[in-house]
Amino acid sequence: MSLPHALLTALLERPCSGSELAGRFDRSIGFFWQATHQQIYRELKRLEELGWITALAPEAGRGRKRAYEVRPAGREELRRWTGEVHEPKPLRDELMVRLRAEAVIGPTDLVRDIESRLALHQDKLALYREIEGRDFAEGVPTRQRELHHLVLQAGIMAETLWVDFCRKAIGVLVADDAAKGKP
Known part of the structure; x- marks a missing residue:
């Protein structure tokens, strides 16, 4: 699994800010795919550069966080990745x-x-x-x-x-x- 696809999934479930996403990630997808908040923010920047997500205009007021939403290209990438056939990973413990x-x-x-x-x-x-x-x-x-x-x-x-x-x-x-x- 890749972090970008986990983030696209979470943002399709509900657009939100990076900090909200990190918190949601810790309480759901994070049970199955680990990522630090720093990794999440770095990946959000990369996804934005790829044109897969976009930052929404922050709400008025100081300290407002930018929320992100998935663009059509991000949805299409997630659809492509989800439909791939993957070999099961061997147990490596x-x-x-x-x-x-x-x-x-x-x-x-x-x-x-x-x-x-x-x-x-x-x-x-x-x-x-x-x-x-x-x-x-x-x-x-x-x-x-x-x-x-x-x-x-x-x-x-x-x-x-x-x-x-x-x-x-x-x-x-x-x-x-x-x-x-x-x-």
Whole structure:
């Protein structure tokens, strides 16, 4: 995924300023695609130079922020990109290599890292379920709502997988320590 396409998507959902976009990004797309506020502002400038977005005239008054909206060329680029066929990205997680290393070199303190990861995944899973209960409990099931819910459900499934994986890894690591007489 590319940051420009994530930003085009967010701006098509609702034109807004860079700071509003960064905040919205942190609360939605940011769960699935990370970007700093600095990266977002830099990309907004680039998208404007490409003619994919335009800055709206700021409202009257000091300190008013410029809102951005997507131009037809930006919409067309997003349509082109969305319709492309992409190969799934292979899992590339250093934890997998660290687990293999633990298997070769013997017990380490890797279990502490996995316990920390477990807590993070449990927190994110709870947050996703809270969002699901708040945002998708009621309402007309439009195509857009169903697609938004589908994205959230993918996040719930992924976090559930990581919670289960971390619990299993901890069980293996702790059992190995117990078998070797470590406390």
